Amino acid sequence: MKSMIDLIKLDETSRVPKYMQIIDSIIHNIVVGNAKVGDKMPSINRLSQEFYLSRDTVERAYKVLKKRKVIVSVHGKGTYIARTQLIAKKNILFLVNQLSPYKLKTYNSFLKHIGENHHADIQSYHSDEELFLDLMSKHETAYDYYIVVPHFRSNNLKHTNFTSRVQERLSKIPKEKLIFLDNRNTDNVDFMEIYQDFENDLFEALSSGLEKISKYKMLKLVFPTTSFYPHPTGILRGFRKFCSHYKFNFEIIEEVDQNTKLEKEELYITIEEDDLVNLVNRLRFYNYGLGKDVGVISYNDTPLKQLLGITVVSTNFTDMGRILAEMILANKREQVKNDFDYIERTSI
Numbered sequence: 001m002k003s004m005i006d007l008i009k010l011d012e013t014s015r016v017p018k019y020m021q022i023i024d025s026i027i028h029n030i031v032v033g034n035a036k037v038g039d040k041m042p043s044i045n046r047l048s049q050e051f052y053l054s055r056d057t058v059e060r061a062y063k064v065l066k067k068r069k070v071i072v073s074v075h076g077k078g079t080y081i082a083r084t085q086l087i088a089k090k091n092i093l094f095l096v097n098q099l100s101p102y103k104l105k106t107y108n109s110f111l112k113h114i115g116e117n118h119h120a121d122i123q124s125y126h127s128d129e130e131l132f133l134d135l136m137s138k139h140e141t142a143y144d145y146y147i148v149v150p151h152f153r154s155n156n157l158k159h160t161n162f163t164s165r166v167q168e169r170l171s172k173i174p175k176e177k178l179i180f181l182d183n184r185n186t187d188n189v190d191f192m193e194i195y196q197d198f199e200n201d202l203f204e205a206l207s208s209g210l211e212k213i214s215k216y217k218m219l220k221l222v223f224p225t226t227s228f229y230p231h232p233t234g235i236l237r238g239f240r241k242f243c244s245h246y247k248f249n250f251e252i253i254e255e256v257d258q259n260t261k262l263e264k265e266e267l268y269i270t271i272e273e274d275d276l277v278n279l280v281n282r283l284r285f286y287n288y289g290l291g292k293d294v295g296v297i298s299y300n301d302t303p304l305k306q307l308l309g310i311t312v313v314s315t316n317f318t319d320m321g322r323i324l325a326e327m328i329l330a331n332k333r334e335q336v337k338n339d340f341d342y343i344e345r346t347s348i
Helices: 018-031 044-050 055-067 101-114 129-138 164-170 198-208 234-245 273-286 303-308 317-330
Strands: 071-074 078-081 090-096 118-124 145-148 178-182 192-195 218-222 249-253 266-270 294-299 311-315 335-337 340-343
Touching: 018 055, 044 055, 055 071, 090 101, 090 129, 101 118, 101 317, 129 164, 178 317, 192 317, 198 234, 198 311, 198 340, 218 234, 234 249, 266 273, 273 294
Parallel strands: 090 118, 090 145, 145 178, 178 192, 192 335, 218 249, 218 266, 266 294, 294 311
Antiparallel strands: 071 078, 311 340
């Protein structure tokens, strides 16, 4: 059997960086069975001399392979192939702003549809820029795809899609390896994206429920302006757009708590689960009928909301995961807006 030095092939005319060609060539030979666990790798000096490469180039390739646990160095003996499992698979990293039930629903749907030839990890950066940058640095070049849900928290606890430092870090990832999920990268359309249009989605969803909504004299959006996990401001714009277009009286409040005063013929739109729970408790306190005296619409559907008869406006997180898997499997660089629905139940 040929040694690895004879198996590695580099293309001088290719635009793929040499360190990536080394990685791809080594993995290819493992996948097709030309190399196996325990085979010795050429030294960095030998490989750099053979292909007239700098030591830094070969070291970078070996560093990535070690991160992926494809190779391992044994002190005083050399570097060896450490595993063959998962190497044939495409490795995918989900970077989500929080491990909410909705994000996990998308992730689980993705796992269901992507097939056995792909391996996916998920990590949360908790809407924090520094943690995101640290995770990207730690996992740089270790994955075949990076799926990013871009919802960040600014210094004053407000929502921002991206920061300049995040944009700079993401610009170092090849476009074909980067996918944006849930929120758009509006500065560049040359990426794979599956997104919500928060402003227009909410406007159109509420418009489809206009007949029932029209029986209420006051619409109130419960939208915390500062939060550890801040919400997209497109929701605010969509709500204001709807109320202005259809001439509704409206108000935006920070939260629902034990002191919130309810009036009949008000309709509340809640985003956070705590506000929905507090609102239902206040309805009981006032002995108001849900959907009769006071209306409730909640953002994002859950089985519990279905059980309680809560009307929702919601994207389809299961579909988002399925479409994502289909895009990767077909290698389609597309921008797809995910469906967003108004689901009417007895709370309105």
